[in-house]
Amino acid sequence: MKDAVRVDRLTKTIAPNWPWQPSTEILRGVSFSVGQGEIFGFLGPNGAGKTTTLKILLGLIRKSGGQAEVLGMPADTVEVRRRIGFLPESPYFYDYLTAEEFLRFYGRLAGMDGDRLGQRITLMLETLGLTEARHRQLRKFSKGMLQRVGLAQAIIHDPELVIFDEPMSGLDPMGRKEVRDLILKLREQGKTVLFSSHIIPDVEMLCDRVAVIVKGEVVATGKVDELVGHGRTKTIEVVCEGVRGEDLSSVLERGVRVVDRGVQCLIEAPDSQGLDEVIMEIRKRRGKLVSVTPHKGSLEELFVQQVHAKE
Amino acid sequence: MYCVGVIALNTFRENLRDKILYNLVLFSGLLIAASLLLSSLSMGEQEKIVADMGLAAINFIGVVIAVFVGIGLVSKEIERRTVYIIMARPISRAQFLVGKYLGLVLTLSVNLCIMLLVFLVTLWWSRGALHASLLQAVELIFVELLVVTALALFFSTFSSAMVSASLTIGLYAIGHLSPDLKGIAEKSQNEVMTMVMTAIYYLCPNLEMLNVKGQAAAGVTVPLFYQLTATAYGLCYAGVLLAMACVIFQRRDF
DSSP, rough: OOOSSEEEEEEEEEEEESSTSEEEEEEEEEEEEOOOTTEEEEEEOOOSSSHHHHHHHHTOOOSEOOOOEEEEEEOOOOOGGGGGGEEEEEEEOOOOOOOHHHHHHHHHHHHOOHHHHHHHHHHHHTTTTTTGGSSSGGGGGGGHHHHHHHHHHHHHHHHHHHEEEEETTTHHHHHHHHHHHHHHHHHTTOEEEEEEOOOOOHHHHHHEEEEEEEEEEEEEEHHHHHHHHTOEEEEEEEEESOOOOGGGHHHHHHTEEEHHHHHHHEEEEESSHHHHHHHHHHHHOOOOEEEEEEHHHHHHHHHHHHHHHOO | OOHHHHHHHHHHHHHHHOHHHHHHHHHHHHHHHHHHHTTTTSOHHHHHHHHHHHHHHHHHHHHHHHHHHEEEEEEEEEEEEEHHHHHTSSOOOHHHHHHHHHEEEEHHHHHHHHHHHHHHHHHHTTTTTOOHHHHHHHHHHHHHHHHHHHHHHHHTTTSHHHHHHHHHHHHHHHHHHHHHHHHHHHOOHHHHHHHHHHHHHHHHGGGGGGOHHHHHTTOOOOOHHHHHHHHHHHHHHHHHHHHHHHHEEEEEEE
C-alpha cells in the first residue's frame, strides 16, 4: 500500500531581505513517510521546522528542494486537497459566522453541497458537542468550542488524511482528552492522522510512529517502543523509610542516586544487580521498603537528548 | 467556478456584517440630502448642484469603500491566518483572489444601488430632471470602482495595508491627472521628461476618461460609443491588474 505522505530530502531556505545578508535554512533534508491508516507524530522544539514541513505538504509554502508527496501526488497539487483535512495551530476563524455557516462555507469549499452537506454538518455538530451552539456566532465561542469547530471543519468532508498542527495547544485536560479520542476514532475509521505536538505524553499514548525534528533535520524516526529501547528497564526507583542517604555510602559508588525526602529516602538503582545491593543495604540498616518501581526509557528523554545533541 | 462563488458570497456576507459600511452609506445619504440645503442658497442652479453633489458623494463613498475594504481583502486573511484553512481546500490561489474581488464588487454594486436610489429620490424631491446622462455617469463611476478595487487588491497581494492604501490613493490621484500628464509630455522640450510622462500616462489608469459627472450634471449625455469604449477600457485594465495579482499571489509563501 502506498504511503499517505512521503517526504524525501526536503529543504527550505528563506532568501534574505538584502543581498548582503545570509539566507536562512529552515529545513535541511527532512525525510520521513507516513503509512496509510496510522497515527504519526511529528515532534520537535519551537523553531525546529514542524509547521514549515506541514505547510509544504499543504502547498502553503513552496519547497526549495527535495520531494514531498501526499496520497501519491505532488504536495502542491490542488486536487489532492479534496482528500485532506487541516487544522492549523491557534486557528483564527471568521467570527461573524455562526457554527453552521462556518461549516457550510468550508464544506462547500471542499466540494460538498445540498443534503449531504446538511447531514454532515448535523453529524459534526453532534459528534463534537456543538449542537446547541449551531446558530451562535463564533465570536461568542469559548477556546475549547473554537477548537472543536475547527476540528469539525477539518473532517466535515470525510478526508482520507487529516493533518493537525499542535491540536492540543491551549486546551484544558478535558479538551485534550476530546482531541485524543477524536484522533483515535479517526484511526478506527481507517483515516491517516499526521500531527505535530509538544505534548510528549499525548504523542506516546496516541502515535504508531513518530519523527523527531531538531533544527530542520529529522534526528529520529520509528515506532515509539523502538525509539525508547524496546521497553527495556533503564533504572529502578526504590523508596524506603528509616534510612538516610548518608547511611548508604557503600552503594553510592555503584552509580546509585540517593535523594532524602523527609522521612523517606528515594534511591535510583542503575540495574537489577544494583537493586539487590540496595535492598540488602536497606535491610542491614533495618529500614522499611515502601516501593520498587522500574523505569523504562521515555520519549521525553529521547527528545531532550536529541535537542541537547544538536546544540 | 463554484469555489469562486463560495468565496465571493462569503466576502459579501463579511462586508454586510461589517457596520462600517452602513455608516458610510448613511454618510453618503446625508451628503446627498445636504445638497438640497446648498442648492437652496443658489439662484437658478439648484438642479445642477443637487446632481453634482449627488454624483460626487456616490463617487467619493464608493472609492472609500473600494480602497479601504480592498486593501484588506488579502492582507487581513494572511495576518489572521484564515487563509491557511482556505488554501488547504481544493481551491487555487487565482480562484481565491477572483472570489475575493467579486465579493467586494457585489458589495459595491449593492451600495451603489442604494446610493443611486437616495440620489434619484433627492433629485425628484428637488424637482430636478432625471436625465439618462446621470445613469451614464453612475455606470462609469461603477467601472472606475472596479479599477480602484483591482488596484487595491493588486497591491494587497504583496504589501501591507498601509502601503497598499497609499499606492492605491496615489494612483487614483494620478489617474485623474491623466490629461495633464499628456499635456506635459507634449509640451516638454526635454526628451527624457517626454518619455517618462508618456510612460506614466499609458501605464497609469486613465480614470479621467471615466469621469463624466460634469456633463451629466448639466444633462448632457456622452455618445454611446464613448461610453462603451470607456467601459471596455476600465474592464480590461481591471482584468490585467487581477491577472498580475494572481501571478504574484501564486508565488507567495504563507
